[in-house]
Amino acid sequence: MNRGQEAAPLVVANTMYVVTAYPNYLYALDLTKPGAPAKWTFKPSPKAASQGVACCDVVNRGVVFTDGKLVFNTLDGETIAVDSKTGKSVWRTQVTDINRGETLTMAPLVAKNKVYVGVSGSEFGIRGRLTALNLSDGKVAWRAYHTGPDADVLIGSRFKPYYPAEKGTDLGVKSWPGDAWKIGGGGVWGWISFDPALNLIYYGTANPGPWNADQRPGDNKWTAGIFARDADTGEAVWFVQTSPHDLFDYDSVNELVLLDVQIGGQVRKVLVRPERNGFLYVIDRQTGQILSADPFGPITSYTGFDLKAGRPIPNPAKHPETGKIVREICPAAPGMKDWQPSAFSPRTGLLYIPHQLLCMDEENVEANYIAGTPYVGMTAKMYAAPQEGGYRGEFLAWDIVNRRPAWQIKEDLPVWSGALVTAGDVAFYGTMYGWFKGVEARSGKLLW
Amino acid sequence: MYLLFRNLAVAALTLSMAPSTAPSQASSQSKSEKNVLRVCADPNNLPFSNERRQGFENRIAELLARDLHAKLEYTWWAQRRGFVRNTLKAHSCDVIMGVPTGLGMVLPSSPYYRSTYVFVTRRDGHINPRSFDDPVLRRVRVGVQLIGDDGANTPPAHALSNRGIIYNVKGYAVYGIARGDIDVAVAWGPMAGYWAKRSRVPLKLVPVQPQIDLPILPFVFDIGLGVRHGESAFRASLDSVLVRRRPEIQRILDEYGVPQLKVGSPTEASTS
Numbered sequence: 275m276n277r278g279q280e281a282a283p284l285v286v287a288n289t290m291y292v293v294t295a296y297p298n299y300l301y302a303l304d305l306t307k308p309g310a311p312a313k314w315t316f317k318p319s320p321k322a323a324s325q326g327v328a329c330c331d332v333v334n335r336g337v338v339f340t341d342g343k344l345v346f347n348t349l350d351g352e353t354i355a356v357d358s359k360t361g362k363s364v365w366r367t368q369v370t371d372i373n374r375g376e377t378l379t380m381a382p383l384v385a386k387n388k389v390y391v392g393v394s395g396s397e398f399g400i401r402g403r404l405t406a407l408n409l410s411d412g413k414v415a416w417r418a419y420h421t422g423p424d425a426d427v428l429i430g431s432r433f434k435p436y437y438p439a440e441k442g443t444d445l446g447v448k449s450w451p452g453d454a455w456k457i458g459g460g461g462v463w464g465w466i467s468f469d470p471a472l473n474l475i476y477y478g479t480a481n482p483g484p485w486n487a488d489q490r491p492g493d494n495k496w497t498a499g500i501f502a503r504d505a506d507t508g509e510a511v512w513f514v515q516t517s518p519h520d521l522f523d524y525d526s527v528n529e530l531v532l533l534d535v536q537i538g539g540q541v542r543k544v545l546v547r548p549e550r551n552g553f554l555y556v557i558d559r560q561t562g563q564i565l566s567a568d569p570f571g572p573i574t575s576y577t578g579f580d581l582k583a584g585r586p587i588p589n590p591a592k593h594p595e596t597g598k599i600v601r602e603i604c605p606a607a608p609g610m611k612d613w614q615p616s617a618f619s620p621r622t623g624l625l626y627i628p629h630q631l632l633c634m635d636e637e638n639v640e641a642n643y644i645a646g647t648p649y650v651g652m653t654a655k656m657y658a659a660p661q662e663g664g665y666r667g668e669f670l671a672w673d674i675v676n677r678r679p680a681w682q683i684k685e686d687l688p689v690w691s692g693a694l695v696t697a698g699d700v701a702f703y704g705t706m707y708g709w710f711k712g713v714e715a716r717s718g719k720l721l722w
Numbered sequence: 723m724y725l726l727f728r729n730l731a732v733a734a735l736t737l738s739m740a741p742s743t744a745p746s747q748a749s750s751q752s753k754s755e756k757n758v759l760r761v762c763a764d765p766n767n768l769p770f771s772n773e774r775r776q777g778f779e780n781r782i783a784e785l786l787a788r789d790l791h792a793k794l795e796y797t798w799w800a801q802r803r804g805f806v807r808n809t810l811k812a813h814s815c816d817v818i819m820g821v822p823t824g825l826g827m828v829l830p831s832s833p834y835y836r837s838t839y840v841f842v843t844r845r846d847g848h849i850n851p852r853s854f855d856d857p858v859l860r861r862v863r864v865g866v867q868l869i870g871d872d873g874a875n876t877p878p879a880h881a882l883s884n885r886g887i888i889y890n891v892k893g894y895a896v897y898g899i900a901r902g903d904i905d906v907a908v909a910w911g912p913m914a915g916y917w918a919k920r921s922r923v924p925l926k927l928v929p930v931q932p933q934i935d936l937p938i939l940p941f942v943f944d945i946g947l948g949v950r951h952g953e954s955a956f957r958a959s960l961d962s963v964l965v966r967r968r969p970e971i972q973r974i975l976d977e978y979g980v981p982q983l984k985v986g987s988p989t990e991a992s993t994s
Contacts, residue, residue: 488888
């Protein structure tokens, strides 16, 4: 396997389950025996053409285990439930269609006897959505679109967004020119969180597409933002748009960490999102109110954050334009932080964030070529954020309550692995040079 | 730097004197001893190429292989982001049949055609835009190709949005005009020419003006073959075939209705 491996393995009853990048083999490895031989291998045989449809790498972000079943997605758009004992498929459902530019890279989430699955490919004129399948038979229970009329988005009487920009009818149509919403992107390829007490799921939507930003004036709802939905019915409850009218490919897909923390003398149920746009959001997860949004690295694409309006303040000087070189856009297109999940320790009150410190210059000069058609490509030259002394990544411990870094470890390259923190107060991460590092969770001191 | 250039020049010279057939020495470890022309191509992208070898790039590849006395083999991959990385740069094939000669990812041959984006309209209609500045484009439904990456789309999409023409622009296929979905399409020449030939409704193709939307947005592109950087000897052998087979290549391009701009007469396109 020589492709990106973004799937964390699962260990259940002395068996390790791991799914690979394309061709999406699912392995069950017997950990009781030396060398961990495979008990079985499930080969879903995704269509080879899906490799050419995937925008980026042909990765897979993991498998889930529930009730004797393993559920995972294939690059060509199938969700598959496999019997954990026999390694045979229980059901397979085609959720997305490569002929429409759609692929599937995320790990599904299972909650309330439902399997939640998104879609990748917002660059290619897809219409983003979340699909809920019945865990029992794989049949589609509901679909919630991320563009279009309220009925398609499952916006109804329960929808109570906190900020005025999200209030109104059919904003998924009105915040786009013409019928651009039909191809407006807003996929789902990151992580979904579930709060059983509130019976809500939380997840983020990807960038708008496929046009250059000038061709889609408006907020481009409901792309690049965070949805709270009823876990059973899919009804939208609130929405926060992290990058309204996204200019820089800031997909809002990172993980959402659900915490109950003391803020201003009372315990608040919050969700914490180290967001691609560079702000660390602390949001009341019942109402969608943003309690704070603090930069956790250098930001130039926005001049600040408007807490009243619930949105970042755009910096017109960094607006990309044909024929103009725009320098030092921070963070760069992969964001201040990408798919790599952070980890929270209730013992230290710190959130351990693996992330990058990149800026970019955007210019569109080079001839490019897709499907036999020449166009002028947008070249993004990425480099270490000049504010950070040449480092391209860091492992950051963020103090949630005091809203500031506790410590950080600079790395030469972006920290592109997930993080782990244990009750023994050790935090772990990996580097792009191939080092696996263990550090003291309170001080950041390197242990090994 | 100086040494590097000098070595390249020597290599090119040596090979241009040798009877040119085999692809270059630089990639010899990735090829068998047999003389094979390995082409990277999209399996489903007419009029350029498809798996059934019906595209004009398939036809030109056959012509090249014949001239080089080589067997023709394909590596199929959708021509999207990652195409060059996963095919040519992965050494699974050695030449891409059509690339803009400004494409930095490959070493381009000399161009074998020059085409342009064109306005496509119904021949029996009254809408005849000649330039992006024609006011008619603000009143009619304009279709542009739904292609691009990372916020960059085809040059017509940018030219229109730069002029504030947004709300009447759609993503489309050329046959949208025949169906009446759109009034004007702005499409890349080879695509427009091919579908215009197959349209039940007679269509008219007119090269867009200006040819370059200042400062840097071109609508005219030179198209050549693309090989890996460093394989200038292989490129030289392909260049010489392109010269030798010029008339046959021209016949193939005409057969597929590729609108061509000739050097020296920039505004006239043959849009048969």
